[in-house]
Amino acid sequence: MKKALVTGVTGQDGSYLSEFLLKRGYKVFALRRRTSMPIYVNVEHIKDQLEWIDGDLTDLASLIRAVQIADPDEIYNLAAQSFVGTSWNQPFATGEMTGLGVTNMLEAIRLIKPNARFYQASTSEMFGKVAEVPQRETTPFYPRSPYSAAKLYGHWMTINYRESFSMFACSGILFNHESPRRGLEFVTRKITNGVAKIKLGLQNELRLGNLDSKRDWGFAGDYVKAMWLMLQQDQPDDYVISTGETHSVREFVETAFSYVGLNWKSYVVQDERFMRPAEVDLLLGDCSKAEKKLGWKKSVDFRALVHMMVDHDLERLQVNEPVRRMAL
The missing domain is CATH 3.40.50.720 (NAD(P)-binding Rossmann-like Domain)
Known part of the structure; x- marks a missing residue:
């Protein structure tokens, strides 16, 4: 062992x-x-x-x-x-x-x-x-x-x-x-959690920083x-x-909101408080070395990842919401 x-x-x-x-x-x-x-x-x-x-x-x-x-x-x-x-x-x-x-x-x-x-x-x-x-x-x-x-x-x-x-x-x-296990303070999880809350009527806006940053x-x-x-x-x-693909925060937001049938422009507010002092504008990886030497490949694409995270937050909030309301 x-x-x-x-x-x-x-x-x-x-x-x-x-x-x-x-x-x-x-x-x-x-x-x-x-x-x-x-x-x-x-x-x-x-x-x-x-x-x-x-x-x-x-x-x-x-x-x-x-x-x-x-x-x-x-x-x-x-x-x-x-x-x-x-x-x-x-x-x-x-x-x-x-x-x-x-x-x-x-x-x-x-x-x-x-x-x-x-x-x-x-x-x-x-x-x-x-x-x-x-x-x-x-x-x-x-x-x-x-x-x-x-x-x-x-x-x-x-x-x-x-x-x-x-x-x-x-x-x-x-x-x-x-993933669905990402901390709520990270922008991806902040987005999917916010989308789920808006869809369920628990929140009416989502405040974010730079929507133009691009990530892999x-x-x-x-x-x-x-x-x-x-x-x-x-x-x-x-x-x-890496995946070899880059997507902006705006694309992540749009994909998450459209998955639940909502227009992101009606809910997202840009907030200066969430801007970085020194921004990283574009990250895009070349993982050809890992693919060749390790035999590694991704199995989940961008859209499936966003949907997975939104589904998790919807399910989590739907399970916990009745308990939360009873406790008020």
Whole structure:
């Protein structure tokens, strides 16, 4: 039985990856950051199948302990302060967890289990003010937020540990990937949740920022398979994972509203409060390397992804709404 240590298990990617690994017979150890009230909504259905270890990316000693306990064959670092908007409000905390936290994990692996295979969750946000379209593994980086700058630090530290200590360390430069498990603060889920509420008469407008930003959106459930595939190769390397298609926020909005028979223009209000200080205008990935070397391909297209997320929020709100009204 292979053993894997996963950070960020309760998030979108961590939950899909844990499911994926469990189905393949792995023993999955989940690093859990101590909070007064842990949130398990994404992993409630598999919570009892996971081996939980308390730890924190900002605490090297706890990571050393976690690696000692799990003795893992593979380690997936998915934990981070991952919301771009929050990174501007908390730049130091973002740098400590999203950047330095990667170094802490790499150092724990180097000291305790140097032959373990390591996956670092990098991001297309590192391309920022893009130097070329589409973006590939060789495209220069130009981060435009504390979040993407911290991710870039973690990305380069992964490369440095790989080259300096011959560690099997990979970075997946994942373009935007979404699902019904995405947090409500992210624009995609904010849109689908807002559409569902408007359709059900629970809200009458949806306030958004820049509608012209373009992103390469895929399904998170597809992308976790790429993470696993990277650690099954003979040699460690870095890979762009994307769909090769770009769509604007406006297209996402239009697709979501039209799915429930509504005209988005009647409900969407642009709000300056949701504009980024430094915008990333266009992200479009070239995943040909991953397709060729990993044999990876997407299975869910853009329209199906939006519909999936709207359906989930409609169902969730219809189930919970009677209870909410009774409680008033």
